[in-house]
Amino acid sequence: METEVAYDLFPMARIYKDGRVERLMGTATVSPSLDEKTDVRSKDVAISSDSAVSARLYIPNAAISSLHKLPILVYFHGGGFIVETAWSPLYHNYLNALVAEANIIAVSVDFRRAPENPLPAAYDDSWIALKWVASHFAGNGPEEWLNSHANLKKVFMAGDSAGGNIVHNMGIRLGEEKLNGIELPNAIMVHPYFWGNEPLPLETTDPKERSFAEGFWLATNPTTTGCDDPLVNPATDPRLSGLGFNRVLICVAKKDTLRQRNWHYKELLRESGWGGVVEVMEAPGEDHVFHLFNPGCDNAAKMMKKLVSFINDDK
Template sequence: MESEMLYDLSPVVRLYKDGRVERLEGTEIVPPSLDEKTGVQSKDVVISSDSAVSARLYIPKAAICSLRKLPILVYYHGGGFIVQTAWSPAYHNYLNALVAEANVIAVSINYRKAPEAPLPAAYDDSWTALKWVASHSAGNGPEEWLNSHANLKKVFLAGDSAGANIINNMGIRFGEEKLSGIEVPGVMMVHPYFWGNEPLPSETTDPMKRSFAVMFWHAASPATTGCDDPLINPAMDPRLSGLSWKKVLVCVAGKDMLRHRGWYYKEILSKSGWSGVVEEMESPGEDHDFHLFNPNCDNAVKLMKRLVCFMNEVK
């Protein structure tokens, strides 16, 4: 007898009442490598065997023989907390290109996914990973690339979609728990995954689209109070003014259903009493995560340049 479906989130994933998960995308993986096109070397590391947190590290090969310390980019992948991994081809290729262009060391986090590990597992894993990076501040951490080649006074965070949502959550937690050992001059949130019960002005009111968004969030966070949960709707978070990031770049795409939430995040940050600086970039005519799947198009090249400039602006 076939199991009854709990959430049909096609074309992304189907979840069944017996616990079975049928991921329809984001399952392909590629191994770490020396990428000949970019000259970037990558390898996989285990961050915490307790919670199965791991990461893919990227470094320009030329940096391995250099005494110069490079900034760190901690990257959180997207996928609605349910699909994709740090080993997905789109992320692997994008990080190779970004690392080469910005001349940084990247730590691409592979956190546990829902529904097998519902939220807050992804947040907890992302925090564990940040603490792991900070453990290299004295030059005697578990990873030699970070000990020898990383500047922990320049740690940037970036993420797309759910990864951008994670960055907001990390900013609140960083402010509350005062993680020492690293300095974060800025974060980059690309097409952030935020939502809310009530439509924003100009946001879609299409019942099917809004229902899909609600189901996706409930699939990732079964214990949620709904789409006004502060984890998905930062406007409802009284702690937002305590966001510890000094500088935030929010990037949105013109055709993305989540575009309005990105603009709204800038607005609520500015009004919250938060003391940092927020910048925005829009890619006209593009849809969600377009840069990962069409990295050579003009708007993807412009987005890449903006991210690189953001990191290079810090002297």
């Protein structure tokens, strides 16, 4: 007898009622390397001996022999909290390119995935990763690349989709709890995963599309109150005005189911009384995380240029 499906998240994953998880994409991995195309070097590090958190670090090869210190980008991958890893070719290739273009160091966080490790595991792991980065502020942390080559006064956070949701939730936490030694005033959210029980104006009312969008939340957070949970619907979070960023860049895709939520987030920040600056860049004719699947297209190149300028404007 075939096991019943609890959440059909095709083409990404299926989760069965007996707890089995079938990941339909995002399972491929690549090893760290010196990338010939970008001349960016990468390596994998364990962030914490008492947890499952690890990361892939990226640095321009030329920076290893230079005294010049580079900004740090802490990156959280997407995949609905369920698929993809920091070792995925999609993210490895994209971060090689971004590190080369922006001349930065990147820390790509590999957090525990749901549903085997339900939320808030990914949030907890991401905070551990931020604390690990902060532990290098005096130049005596556990990782030599950060001690010798990183400018801990210039730390950014970025993520796409579920990773964008993580960035937001780390910002909420930063508003309440400081990290020793560093600040993270600048954040990039690419097609961030926000949702809600009731459709926004112009948002899809198609039951299948709405069920797909909410399915990731319900599958990854079984104790949630639903899609008006403040973790996924910032409109319901009374702490929003305390978001711990000064500058936020939100990247939106015109055809993305999440588009209205992404624009709405800008309005929510303004209405909350948050004192920072938020900017939105929309890619016409594009769908969710198009830049990962088609990094050579014009809109991906424009988005890359925008990310690089956002980081470098603050160098």
